[in-house]
Amino acid sequence: MIEMIFKLIEITVIIALLIPIAAMLVWVERRMIGIWQDRLGPNRVGPFGILQSAADLLKILGKEDWVPPFSERSVFILAPVIGAVCVLMSFAVMPFSPSLGVSDLNIGLLFFLAMASLAVYSVVLAGWASNSKYALLGGMRAAAQTVSYEVFMGLSVMGVVLLTGSFNLREIVLAQQDGWLIQSQFIGFVIFLIAGIAESHRLPFDLPEAETELTAGFHTEYSGLKFALFFLGEYLGVTLISSMAVVLFFGGWLMPEPLASWLPPLCWFIVKVSFLILFFILLRTSLPRPRFDQLLSFGWKYMLPLALFNLVATAALKLSGVIV
Amino acid sequence: MSKLANKHENKHESKHSTLTAAIDMVVSQLRTMALVLKHTFTKADTVEYPEKKPYLAPRYRGRIVLTRDPDGEERCVGCNLCAAACPVDCIALQQTVDADGRKRADFFRINFSRCILCGFCEEACPTYAIQLTPDVELAEYERQNLVYEKQHLLISGVGKYPDYSFYRHSGIAVDINGERKDKGQAQQEKPPVDIKGLMP
Numbered sequence: 001m002i003e004m005i006f007k008l009i010e011i012t013v014i015i016a017l018l019i020p021i022a023a024m025l026v027w028v029e030r031r032m033i034g035i036w037q038d039r040l041g042p043n044r045v046g047p048f049g050i051l052q053s054a055a056d057l058l059k060i061l062g063k064e065d066w067v068p069p070f071s072e073r074s075v076f077i078l079a080p081v082i083g084a085v086c087v088l089m090s091f092a093v094m095p096f097s098p099s100l101g102v103s104d105l106n107i108g109l110l111f112f113l114a115m116a117s118l119a120v121y122s123v124v125l126a127g128w129a130s131n132s133k134y135a136l137l138g139g140m141r142a143a144a145q146t147v148s149y150e151v152f153m154g155l156s157v158m159g160v161v162l163l164t165g166s167f168n169l170r171e172i173v174l175a176q177q178d179g180w181l182i183q184s185q186f187i188g189f190v191i192f193l194i195a196g197i198a199e200s201h202r203l204p205f206d207l208p209e210a211e212t213e214l215t216a217g218f219h220t221e222y223s224g225l226k227f228a229l230f231f232l233g234e235y236l237g238v239t240l241i242s243s244m245a246v247v248l249f250f251g252g253w254l255m256p257e258p259l260a261s262w263l264p265p266l267c268w269f270i271v272k273v274s275f276l277i278l279f280f281i282l283l284r285t286s287l288p289r290p291r292f293d294q295l296l297s298f299g300w301k302y303m304l305p306l307a308l309f310n311l312v313a314t315a316a317l318k319l320s321g322v323i324v
Numbered sequence: 325m326s327k328l329a330n331k332h333e334n335k336h337e338s339k340h341s342t343l344t345a346a347i348d349m350v351v352s353q354l355r356t357m358a359l360v361l362k363h364t365f366t367k368a369d370t371v372e373y374p375e376k377k378p379y380l381a382p383r384y385r386g387r388i389v390l391t392r393d394p395d396g397e398e399r400c401v402g403c404n405l406c407a408a409a410c411p412v413d414c415i416a417l418q419q420t421v422d423a424d425g426r427k428r429a430d431f432f433r434i435n436f437s438r439c440i441l442c443g444f445c446e447e448a449c450p451t452y453a454i455q456l457t458p459d460v461e462l463a464e465y466e467r468q469n470l471v472y473e474k475q476h477l478l479i480s481g482v483g484k485y486p487d488y489s490f491y492r493h494s495g496i497a498v499d500i501n502g503e504r505k506d507k508g509q510a511q512q513e514k515p516p517v518d519i520k521g522l523m524p
Binding site: 034035036037038039040282283285286287302 | 346353356357359360361363364366367368369370372
């Protein structure tokens with residue numbers, strides 16, 4: 001009973017941290033894009049504009065929470081909730097530090113992949129329930145994109161599973177005590193990152209929302225709090241993919257010895273995740289969006305064979321004893 | 325990415341060139357990212373406006389004023405050319421003639437909520453009275469406050485043309501600084517022609 005209460009407190013703390021972090025990311029992203037485009041970005045609300053997200057939230061709460069009369073009402077309302085919930089659920093298996101982490105599921109990695117796949121329902125249902133052409137096109141694109149990219153997202157992390165011999169994320173982290181997996185799984189990391197960008201619908205793979213062609217894609221008809229939930233889902237997704245990449249390829253909270261004693265493990269985890277998030281933002285500022293057919297052929301014709309090659313090569317090297 | 329797709333669709337291309345194209349593509353994307361990353365260290369172009377004002381050239385077309393001549397008298401003679409030139413009809417005025425023969429605007433009204441600051445009025449003005457100034461901070465909370473009357477428009481200075489005085493040049497009999505200036509006494513003006521005389 002006591003344990004359960006502790007777990008509940010832990011869950012509450014993690015959610016209470018994650019949601020403000022996702023909100024802050026909106027500000028961080030706008031500031032960073034500003035810097036990279038030789039602008040300043042939002043710097044007016046609070047010191048350095050740090051309260052911009054709070055102002056945005058207040059504004060969005062004041063907006064009319066409109067459900068279009070031509071939409072499928074219940075599905076329309078359910079869709080953004082699914083998105084945010086699925087991403088938050090994935091964090092349940094995330095080992096943040098030696099002591100922090102909700103669940104040590106022995107199939108943690110599979111659970112993450114399952115939740116990432118479920119998250120597509122949010123976008124597809126939103127696109128369908130909106131009953132509008134832009135939203136429908138966005139939803140269709142999201143479905144095709146996510147189905148294609150999660151195939152080799154799963155394959156790209158199998159190399160990690162081969163080398164560590166576990167689906168448990170905590171054990172995967174602990175297996176990297178002698179060296180991060182990025183050394184032997186660089187191809188796997190690149191593929192995972194590309195698939196992760198596609199899964200979280202971030203630029204350059206933001207075709208489901210593609211402002212320039214689809215207005216706002218699947219969330220064209222959304223406003224107010226439901227729109228905010230989509231945004232929350234997106235930024236939580238960025239955090240999730242970054243955290244997952246850190247856990248799988250960058251040794252989670254682990255650091256080589258002289259550095260490890262400088263900061264507590266959780267801080268190192270946060271530092272690594274921050275670097276990856278900044279990389280995500282850099283991708284958004286610098287790369288153009290591909291055409292839809294290019295996106296799919298890139299996935300199936302190049303990424304999938306590369307992921308398979310990586311898996312087979314890893315297996316062969318492991319069997320021949322070259323890498324342990 | 326398009327390069328890659330096109331190469332792949334083209335069946336005549338050899339395996340080798342597809343690989344080259346793929347490497348080109350990756351290098352190109354990485355180079356783009358590196359170039360963007362370099363901008364971390366470039367200074368922002370932004371001028372933080374309310375704290376730092378941008379430089380506005382003296383001939384910038386901002387708020388409209390009515391200037392005075394070097395003697396301190398109003399330059400505007402109420403000729404209505406500015407109102408005629410105004411493409412949005414935001415200028416309204418009425419001419420009146422003083423006892424000493426001087427013409428001036430009885431009222432002069434500019435509706436800045438209509439004004440597009442095009443400067444046509446300044447070009448049309450024959451006496452350099454109406455001028456645009458480098459002041460763009462015209463915001464008001466109520467639209468009615470954007471209607472400027474003559475007392476709001478008149479300034480005590482001469483504006484862009486410090487020496488020009490219309491009445492000192494023109495052949496109109498008026499009082500200048502309490503002194504009577506009759507016809508034929510203006511600068512560069514010849515005495516009036518006696519139209520009843522016989523001599524040419």
